[in-house]
Amino acid sequence: MSTDQDLVARWAVEPAPLLPLLHAFHNRDGYLSEAALRAVSEGLRIPLADLYGTVTFYHHFAREEGGHSRPRVCDGPICKLRGSDELMAELDGATPMPCAGRCDDPIPVLVENRYLAGRPGAKLRETPAPMPDDNPGELEECCFAGIREDGRATLMGYCSDGGYGALTRAVREGSPAGVIEVVEASGLAGRGGAGFPTGRKWRAVAEAPGGPKTIVCNADEGEPGCFKDRVLMDYDPHAVIEGMALAAFATGATRGFIYLRYEYPHTERILEDAILDARDAGLLGQRILGSDFSFELYVRRGAGAYICGEETSLLNSLEGKHPFPRNKPPYPVTHGFEDLPTVVNNVETLASVPPILAKGADWYRGLGLGDHAGTKIISLSGDVQRPGNYEVPIGLPLDTLLNDWAGGPLEGRTFQAVTMAGLSGGFLGKFDDVTLDEPCLRARGSFLGAGGIMVFDDRRDMVDLARQAMAFFAHESCGKCFPCRIGTQRLTERLAGEAGPADADEWKREVADIGTTMAAVSACGLGIAAPLITQSLLRDFPDAVDANLEARKS
Incomplete structure (x- = not known):
């Protein structure tokens, strides 16, 4: 030892x-x-x-x-519906953990570094996470185009379909400026939630003084209901690695980190093996492909903290500091890892780059519908026939995804609500005319974000779902700023019936006022987004709120 x-x-x-x-x-x-x-x-x-x-x-x-050896059982929204409380009671010494990213195949359980899954009364099993189903819409894909091929996760399998071709051409025939120009022209925006133009971010880092510069892949996929990055890393790790190497070439970065969420121990092994194979092939490390370009890549596993999905909290965590969000400005593009220029991109964003450079900016823009550019992976879970990951064109009608691609509601049920952006976008109760793009969703008081959509049918108690969601945000608030720290707790108490005015109208005014204050003055996205839960509850489910408040009087 x-x-x-x-x-x-x-x-x-x-x-x-x-x-x-x-x-x-x-x-x-x-x-x-x-x-x-x-x-x-x-x-x-x-x-x-x-x-x-x-x-x-x-x-x-x-x-x-x-x-470390005691079972940790997911108690995220979907797993709650599937019996996580009962499963926890069956396992000796078990404790709850937040959504662990297996909403398409619940219920996940961590035991040491083993990732198991099962239901109450059944034996836990150690199985790979589900691969995306065959392309249900038969539309051209970007990230998922080759992911279903046997051996895709290996270097040989990836290269057999043109993998690392974009990096090879860029290093041997292209230029950093040329790579950035193509990414800018494609319209690719951050797929982790913020939606910032990727090419603009890369250009800012390329032009920033100081170094060494760094590429950070934000793989801390902690938003409940999101599990798309997991499937990309499990089944197409070299696409992420090639995307990071291209970002490094374009910006002049010499080092990179994949910040991987704790709850994906199996993925860590996959990434480490893929990095080793790429380095042995001369695609990472010193003098890549015989050029003057060098780029070292490391995996750093988190330890379970939702706030580390926020880029500056992630950077503080990498640096060994307390993972509070940083005040902005300055931004990571000039003052990131170790206070030096840094690109922070999401897994899906980076995996989109190799096919964009291979097929061109116009090709990628053409994958979207109407004036929208590109595609988005949607993690779909809950009360729907075929949960899973779907790569959709930006602008696809939500009804098409739910009913045509995913098979519609469970037998004898009807859809009541969906969440957007995992939980961060709140609930939608009226979505027949919703399209999956930011302009449409913003107009309805929500946003697409990281692309997690949880579906709830007519059996579900919307006020209790809102309480669970707000309790999650209260638990995950880092505590740095009091509007979020106190506001999420106060809203949880009111949704649980533990505090607040007895008069229904006054209760609604107070809940709305707390949310408005949080959104206006919270320090980061958690405190800004959490009030969308109560805002959407009041907006789209007033009858459920009234019935709940009336029941409290009896």
């Missing part, structure tokens, strides 16, 4: 060492002991109090002996 000093010495010389070092102790001992934390504190020169505050911020670092 490695001594504490051996482990610290092994990781202290690596970039972004804190998280992998903590994981090394956690995996070795089954928890983080006082002795381990003292060794980390001394080796990395982090004050012990600061280190303790950082470690205890994350969900999955156990502080008691044997904690």
